[in-house]
Amino acid sequence: MMRQNFYAAVFAAGITLILTCLMVGVKLTSEGTELRVVGATSAQWAWILSGIAIVFLSQLFRDHISAASAGIPRPDFGKLLPAVSVQARLKPWLIAAVIVGLAVWPFMVSRGAVDLATLTLIYIMLGLGLNIVVGLAGLLDLGYVAFYAIGAYTYALLSSYFGLSFWICLPISALLAATFGFVLGFPVLRLRGDYLAIVTLGFGEIIRILLNNWTSLTGGPNGISGIDKPTLFGLDFNRRAAEGQTTFHEFMGIDYSSSYKVIFLYLIAVLLVIWVLFVINRLMRMPIGRAWEALREDEIACRSLGLNRTVIKLSAFTFGASTAGFAGCFFAARQGFISPESFVFIESAIILAIVVLGGMGSQFGVILAAIVMTILPEFAREFSEYRMLLFGLLMVLMMRWRPQGLLPSKRPHMELKR
Amino acid sequence: MSQLLLDVNGLTMRFGGLVAVNAVNLAVRNRQIVSVIGPNGAGKTTVFNCLSGFYPPSDGSVMFKGEQIAGLKDFRISRKGLVRTFQHVRLFSNMTVIENMLVAQHRHLNTNIAAGLFKTATYRRLEQEAMDRAAFWLEQVDMLSFANREAGNLSYGQQRRLEIARCMVTQPELLLLDEPAAGLNPNETKQLDELIVRLRDEHEISVLLIEHDMSLVMGISDHIYVIAQGTPLADGTPDEIKQNPDVIKAYLGEE
Numbered sequence: 001m002m003r004q005n006f007y008a009a010v011f012a013a014g015i016t017l018i019l020t021c022l023m024v025g026v027k028l029t030s031e032g033t034e035l036r037v038v039g040a041t042s043a044q045w046a047w048i049l050s051g052i053a054i055v056f057l058s059q060l061f062r063d064h065i066s067a068a069s070a071g072i073p074r075p076d077f078g079k080l081l082p083a084v085s086v087q088a089r090l091k092p093w094l095i096a097a098v099i100v101g102l103a104v105w106p107f108m109v110s111r112g113a114v115d116l117a118t119l120t121l122i123y124i125m126l127g128l129g130l131n132i133v134v135g136l137a138g139l140l141d142l143g144y145v146a147f148y149a150i151g152a153y154t155y156a157l158l159s160s161y162f163g164l165s166f167w168i169c170l171p172i173s174a175l176l177a178a179t180f181g182f183v184l185g186f187p188v189l190r191l192r193g194d195y196l197a198i199v200t201l202g203f204g205e206i207i208r209i210l211l212n213n214w215t216s217l218t219g220g221p222n223g224i225s226g227i228d229k230p231t232l233f234g235l236d237f238n239r240r241a242a243e244g245q246t247t248f249h250e251f252m253g254i255d256y257s258s259s260y261k262v263i264f265l266y267l268i269a270v271l272l273v274i275w276v277l278f279v280i281n282r283l284m285r286m287p288i289g290r291a292w293e294a295l296r297e298d299e300i301a302c303r304s305l306g307l308n309r310t311v312i313k314l315s316a317f318t319f320g321a322s323t324a325g326f327a328g329c330f331f332a333a334r335q336g337f338i339s340p341e342s343f344v345f346i347e348s349a350i351i352l353a354i355v356v357l358g359g360m361g362s363q364f365g366v367i368l369a370a371i372v373m374t375i376l377p378e379f380a381r382e383f384s385e386y387r388m389l390l391f392g393l394l395m396v397l398m399m400r401w402r403p404q405g406l407l408p409s410k411r412p413h414m415e416l417k418r
Numbered sequence: 419m420s421q422l423l424l425d426v427n428g429l430t431m432r433f434g435g436l437v438a439v440n441a442v443n444l445a446v447r448n449r450q451i452v453s454v455i456g457p458n459g460a461g462k463t464t465v466f467n468c469l470s471g472f473y474p475p476s477d478g479s480v481m482f483k484g485e486q487i488a489g490l491k492d493f494r495i496s497r498k499g500l501v502r503t504f505q506h507v508r509l510f511s512n513m514t515v516i517e518n519m520l521v522a523q524h525r526h527l528n529t530n531i532a533a534g535l536f537k538t539a540t541y542r543r544l545e546q547e548a549m550d551r552a553a554f555w556l557e558q559v560d561m562l563s564f565a566n567r568e569a570g571n572l573s574y575g576q577q578r579r580l581e582i583a584r585c586m587v588t589q590p591e592l593l594l595l596d597e598p599a600a601g602l603n604p605n606e607t608k609q610l611d612e613l614i615v616r617l618r619d620e621h622e623i624s625v626l627l628i629e630h631d632m633s634l635v636m637g638i639s640d641h642i643y644v645i646a647q648g649t650p651l652a653d654g655t656p657d658e659i660k661q662n663p664d665v666i667k668a669y670l671g672e673e
Contacts, residue, residue: 279535286534287520287527294510294521301508304470305522305588306496 009059016055020048102270106263114259114266118334120374121269122327127354127366128276129323134352135361136289137316138296139189140197143204144351147177147321149343151328153211156224156338166230166333170326177325178318185317189310204348212340223339229261230268230333265334272330276323280363283319292316357398359405368406422481423448423592423624424469424500429478429488431464438464440648441478445641446592446624451614453627453635455659456645457668462628463505465645466594469626470502471495482592497525501585502594505628507577511570515561515580518569519552522584555583559613575606582613592624593617599631607634614638636660644668 025040025048040048058065106114126148133141151173158164158172188199211218218224229236283289291312295302302309332338354373358365380390426444430437439461446452454462468475471492480488487495496502510518520527527548533541556562559579564572569580578598585593595614599607611634617623629635635642636656644651644659646668652659659665 282535283531286531287524288531288534290513290517290521291524293513297510297512298508300472300504301510302521303472303492304496304502304504304508305524305584306493306501307521307524308493 005060005062008062009056012059013052013056016052017048020051024048099270099274103267106266111259111262114262116375116378118262118266118269120371121266121273122331122334123351123354123370123374124273124367125269125276125327125330126324126351127358127370128273128280128363129320129327130351131355131358131361131363131366132280132283132292132323133316133320134355135366136284136296137292137313139313139316140193141200141317141320142197142345142348142352143200143202143207144320144324145343145345145348146204146207147181147324148328148331148347149207149211149340150177150180150321151325152332152338152342153218153224153328154325155329155332156227157217159228159332160224160226163228166228166329170329173329174322174325177328178322181318181321182314185314186310189313189317201345201348204343204345208340208343211343219339221339221341223337223341225337227332227336227338229336230265232264269330269334272326276326277363280319280323288312288315353395357395357405359407362405362407365405365407372406422446423450423483424626425479425481426469427479427481429465429468429480430476431461431468431473432476438648439468439475439645442643442645442648442650444626444643446626448624449618449622450640451618451625451627451638453629453639453642454645455629455632455635455642456651459647460645461648462645463596464648466502466596466626466628469495470500470594496588496590499589499591500594501588501590501592503581503585503596503598505596505600507574507581509569509577509580509584511568513569514566515556515569515572516549516552516565518580518584519556519587520548522587523548523551526589551587555587558586558616559583560609575602575609578602578606578610579613586617586621586623590623592626594626596628597630598627599629599634607631610634611638 024044027038027040028035029038030036106117126144129147130141130144133139133144154173154176155166155169158169159166164172184200184203188196188203191199212221214220291302291307295307295309295312299309302312331342335342350373354369355366357373358367358369376394377391380386422445424444424446426442429439429442429444431439442461442465444452444454444465454465456462464473467473468488469480471487471490471494474489478488479486482495482498482500485498487498487500510521513521527544530541553562553565556565559582561576561579561583564576569577572580578601582593582595582598598614599610602610614625614627615638617625627635627639636659639656641653642656642659643653644662644665651668652662652665654662
């Protein structure tokens with residue numbers, strides 16, 4: 001046993017040595033036109049060596065460590081929630097309180113915080129959408145960001161070429177993304193598991209590369225800038241009105257403040273998230289929602305009972321895609337500038353991480369995870385380069401201690417009332 | 419003589435060079451219990467897979483209610499009223515019993531998205547009807563008190579009964595049961611026996627049965643087909659089969 005641990009420890013220490021030497025130990029710096037390799041300082045070497053020592057020792061004594069840590073109680077967030085009956089009674093009040101809170105909150109905090117909250121809401125929307133596909137229907141989609149990109153570019157292009165407003169483009173974006181989901185889903189959904197993941201991954205990349213190279217239409221890597229912001233019944237939030245238009249502050253007779261725009265965008269995001277939540281909640285209780293779950297559990301039984309699996313999988317894919325289209329359209333409107341840079345694979349990975357971290361299929365969990373995943377990098381800003389390292393650490397810890405996610409799915413069960 | 423509900427002629431299934439099912443004929447009339455028996459590996463389940471559309475048969479015709487169904491997709495066949503169970507229980511084990519029953523009625527429900535989003539009157543009525551139908555069939559298999567339990571937590575015998583109820587709620591005309599008594603104790607087998615007979619007599623369903631429990635088969639079957647090594651060996655009433663020397667040979671080996 002000890003001997004086995006010793007080999008494992010030497011192996012782990014060796015890997016740590018190689019990784020740290022390559023990543024931290026040597027650095028390329030440019031001096032004038034020349035590149036020079038710079039070794040680490042002695043202080044850095046001390047850190048590297050102590051890191052290796054820690055890895056070695058922890059592997060060597062891992063039995064003792066896991067025996068000691070077994071006594072540490074694991075957090076069970078599920079227990080923090082009140083009982084189901086109490087939940088049902090409190091639910092309408094809680095929802096009302098949250099909505100009021102979300103509406104009032106931005107007027108009391110800084111502009112930056114509201115902006116961050118808006119970004120979080122976008123990720124919540126994306127997480128909820130992907131949750132339909134991955135969490136409910138059990139289809140692993142690694143190219144989800146493609147639908148997000150389609151939504152964003154739909155609005156950006158329609159707005160810059162035809163001058164269509166945000167509110168008209170919102171449903172169009174969702175519809176177009178859904179169409180792409182449908183078209184992609186049709187040939188792809190007979191694949192399962194890993195194969196589906198690979199094809200969707202490819203699709204995500206194809207869309208990004210297409211956007212990057214179709215310069216005449218999309219502007220290529222330069223992206224599209226100057227996308228119109230949403231308006232409130234035709235009132236815009238600029239300092240000066242365009243010809244024949246009125247701005248919000250003129251209409252209301254108040255002084256101009258740039259934070260109105262930020263708050264307005266935030267409120268739109270809140271509305272969109274509420275809408276998405278409402279739709280998904282209903283879907284989960286509808287025959288189609290039950291069919292998604294049934295199909296995830298036993299495809300063969302579904303077929304024998306007369307369920308058309310292609311249609312059911314397609315509908316999950318299409319709904320997921322349309323939610324991403326929604327989010328994309330809003331994202332384009334908020335940024336005012338989009339480029340293929342925003343829709344790289346890592347975005348898909350982050351959204352998937354949100355779903356997994358939150359607990360597959362659980363909406364509340366996904367919301368919580370989206371908040372953690374967007375706010376944490378902001379707090380970790382001072383760690384700059386080590387941010388991704390922190391991110392990875394969080395993931396590893398999560399999978400070690402709570403592989404089922406923050407709040408594993410507790411689907412509302414249908415009950416027979418007599 | 420009642421009319422033929424299922425009429426199978428020359429059904430053949432080849433996997434590459436292996437002939438798993440060779441020219442099998444079957445006939446099931448309305449309100450009949452017909453059994454298919456044979457030693458392990460005889461190709462009984464393959465016959466079921468061909469009939470229910472899980473495999474497209476290599477050859478032969480399958481007429482159901484006078485309509486050719488060989489080669490149709492599985493879910494289309496089941497929608498025509500030919501529903502099967504499996505040798506191993508296939509329930510949606512994380513869903514409750516009542517949800518299992520509702521999923522089975524998917525095609526009878528209003529799956530219009532807008533109707534469900536806004537809970538229209540028709541949508542609610544259909545949901546209620548599905549609930550009532552589910553409750554009715556749960557009562558028939560004596561499972562109503564377990565309606566809100568998770569299917570995975572039921573005992574094996576209950577899971578078997580739920581599987582049959584889940585098939586019945588799709589309103590089939592012909593039920594294909596693949597070894598429904600496997601793993602049941604004598605008491606549960608007796609209940610199953612009564613249930614199958616009741617399905618025929620009260621609910622006017624025909625049943626095609628694969629089973630190894632000879633007392634069950636001989637007791638309830640109207641007609642029995644024997645298959646050995648993919649080929650039909652004999653068919654007839656239970657009494658004829660019991661006395662057929664070929665069947666005895668296939669089961670017990672030669673003297």
